[in-house]
Amino acid sequence: MDDNVRDVWLDCDPGHDDALAIILAGYDKLLNLLGVSTVAGNQVVEKVTLNALGTLTASGLSSIEIHGESGLEFAEGGSMQDYAVGSPLPQKAVMLMFERISAQFAKRGRPVCLVCTGALTNAALLLLLYPEVIPMIEVVLMGGCIGSGNTGPVVEFNMQTDPEAAKVVFEAGVRSLTMVPLEVTHTALATPAVLLRIAQRQTPFLQLMQKLLLFFAQTYKEVFNFEHPPLHDPLAVFYVACPSAFTVRRMRVDIETCSTLSAGQTVCDIHRRQNALPENASVALTVDVEKFWDSMIAAILKADMLSPLNISSNNIA
Structure with missing residues (x-):
């Protein structure tokens, strides 16, 4: 295996952007996706x-192995569950995570990147x-x-879903x-120019991707006054594949676990106080952002x- 390829385990709570994070982790040429585990967040863990x-x-x-009211329903009906085939592996998620991570670490002698795009439970x-x-x-989280x-x-x-777990991970x-x-993910917007890049082939799969990219469009417009919806979770996967596309700063981050006003707050000591x-x-x-969308x-x-959604379709251009 190419030394530049990073081994990745993805832990997620699939809503619309987690689905895209799985696709990026599975198909980016610089990533080797070892497996996927799920955690309750957008919905209960079974869903x-x-x-x-x-x-x-x-x-x-x-072929990628996975453990584990839908958290990903479309406005016109149906959900990602409609496409599910097979069953999750029977082991407890953390047992399987340790088994695969430790085996890959022993094999390659380099750390596996645990990418978390849901609660840190x-x-x-x-x-x-x-x-x-x-x-x-190494841990990368959205x-x-x-x-x-x-x-x-x-x-x-x-962070709000399980502040205590976040505190454990950060410490x-x-x-x-x-x-x-959020300050970074809110810059990765699904603009009309982005959508046009996947609209040139009218396949069932690409039509599904357009639905995922626009999943939160109305909510973000009404609540946050965003003209176009952001994409959150794939940014954490992209960081593993292309860290040079980011500017980062080392700092102290503590997790608030007690406050009734702000449990789950990531208290970032950006000015080293x-x-x-x-x-x-x-x-x-x-x-x-351009590099991110190129990869996505x-x-x-x-x-x-x-x-397989395209195999029996007559709509492939």
Whole structure:
């Protein structure tokens, strides 16, 4: 295997952007996706697991192994669960994560990147039950915010879902932890120009991708006054494939777990006011949006070539 290829385990709670994160992780040429695990967040774990299975099937990634009211329903009816084929592996998620991560670490002698795009429940359990995994992994997560949140004034959804787990992960002492916050993901917008790049072939799979990219368009326009919807979770996957596309800053990040106003807040000491506390995270500040969309669209188009949704269709251009 090419030394530039990074081994990745993706832990997610598949809603629309997690589905796209799975596709990017599975098809980016610089990533080797070892497996997918699911965690409750957008919906209960049984349903998000079906969404993940549906994504793997629809995108032609059904050989990737996975553990684990839909969290991903479309306005006109149906959901990603409609595409699910097969069953998740029977082991507890963290047991399988440790088994595969430790085996790959022993094989290649380099850390596996644990990419978390949902609540950090599984990641925290992995670190608590198998502390020997700490030197074997690097963690990249989509979540948190430096300033304004999306489910509270200063709180982001993934961190708010399980603040205690987030605290465990940020304080575990992993060799590298990178946080891709809302301030960065809110710059990766699904503009008409982006949509046009996947609209030239009218296949069932690409039509499904357009639905996913526009999934939160109305909500973000009404609540946050965004003209175009952002894409969150794939940015964490993209960081692993192309860290040079980001600017990051080392800092101390603490997780608020007690406040009734801001449980789950990522308290980012961006100006180093708490000198007594060591820096424990790299926080992304910007991303090259064009490079991100180049990678995301390339992965979507690769998946389109292998998607079983297109096989019996007469609509392929």
